[in-house]
Amino acid sequence: MSRQFFFFDQPRRFVVGTVGEPGDRVFFLQVSDNGRVVSVALEKTQVSVLAERMEQLLSDVASRAGEVLASDVAPDTSPLENPIDEEFRVAAMALAYDADSNLVVIEAQAASEDSEVAEATLLEDVEDGPDALRVRLAQQAALEFIARARRVVAAGRPPCPLCNQPLDPSGHVCPRHNGYRRQI
Numbered sequence: 001m002s003r004q005f006f007f008f009d010q011p012r013r014f015v016v017g018t019v020g021e022p023g024d025r026v027f028f029l030q031v032s033d034n035g036r037v038v039s040v041a042l043e044k045t046q047v048s049v050l051a052e053r054m055e056q057l058l059s060d061v062a063s064r065a066g067e068v069l070a071s072d073v074a075p076d077t078s079p080l081e082n083p084i085d086e087e088f089r090v091a092a093m094a095l096a097y098d099a100d101s102n103l104v105v106i107e108a109q110a111a112s113e114d115s116e117v118a119e120a121t122l123l124e125d126v127e128d129g130p131d132a133l134r135v136r137l138a139q140q141a142a143l144e145f146i147a148r149a150r151r152v153v154a155a156g157r158p159p160c161p162l163c164n165q166p167l168d169p170s171g172h173v174c175p176r177h178n179g180y181r182r183q184i
Helices: 044-064 115-121 139-154
Strands: 005-009 013-019 026-033 036-042 086-098 103-110 132-138
Touching (some): 013 139, 036 103, 044 103
Parallel strands (some): 036 086
Antiparallel strands (some): 086 103
């Protein structure tokens, strides 16, 4: 299947944001540059894992170079740009570091009927496969993404101290309470 491939090399903006209220939010990765805006939907856990892995990657690169990773980064706090049209829902992601250009490479890929084909196309330039978004970022832009991602994830519902599931204002059915409703 021919795929739609969105490529951005050091875009003006690469952010994560949400639409909706906590408990009913949709998370988006959004890239914008030169009048183009591409948004892909993903899960909160995918955002969290991407930020965590990206920070680990940058930390490893910095330690190999004998440097210290910057920690005083101000995240982009502007809302997502309109229009927010979901190109696809992210099923798989890949993260790499291009040492020749000192850029972080992030790829988000749509679901595919054939998981082996999908896995083989991650970070590959092929014509067939699931739709994909590939972004190359400078380290500073990657650090800004991490800071914003953490802030967006933390803005949701607090976790239950017993089961770590999100708490609703009315409480939730906690498995650690044998199915009884836990109030906050």
